[in-house]
Amino acid sequence: GAVVSQHPSRVICKSGTSVKIECRSLDFQATTMFWYRQFPKQSLMLMATSNEGSKATYEQGVEKDKFLINHASLTLSTLTVTSAHPEDSSFYICSAKHYTEAFFGQGTRLTVV
């Protein structure tokens, strides 16, 4: 299957700082990528849809100024958590579709202290 790589796998940051998470499709081009958030023992909640060369589409309730998404190329999307606070601590996962099948990155565990 297709490979989606996410970096970093873990990050700890201080409250008030910003953190960037990268999502790359390694062996295919992805016009569209998706960002999910997962709390412990819960399901994946779609945060936003990232489209190459255009603005991301955010789900209701997701602050677009806090979670900045950039999809500058067909193989890279980034999620920047700005002015992070402890409540932003979570597991963030990206996904890209290869044809119609969705493949996921390994996730990023963000801890804000």
Place this chain on the structure above:
Amino acid sequence: QQQVKQSPQSLIVQKGGISIINCAYENTAFDYFPWYQQFPGKGPALLIAIRPDVSEKKEGRFTISFNKSAKQFSLHIMDSQPGDSATYFCAASKDQAGTALIFGKGTTLSVSS
């Protein structure tokens, strides 16, 4: 609004037994139904997927049964093994490259040896 309902929340099965997880969807526009396996701290991995033109799909020990009229689909894991212990998510979407998956709440499977 929960568009994909998954049950049970947790499941304990003896080694060699059959694990059955059920999902129901509401949106009749959905036409792609995958199942994902997730281990702690990792991203979801695609197990098997089905489209509405067939009622059953089998890959190794994993089988999806699909009932279009009832808007239900299920995952059967035959000869369950301790290594199958993980969280399983059903999902649904339109079968288009740019559409995001909507996930069920997940089922934590424990296979006892």
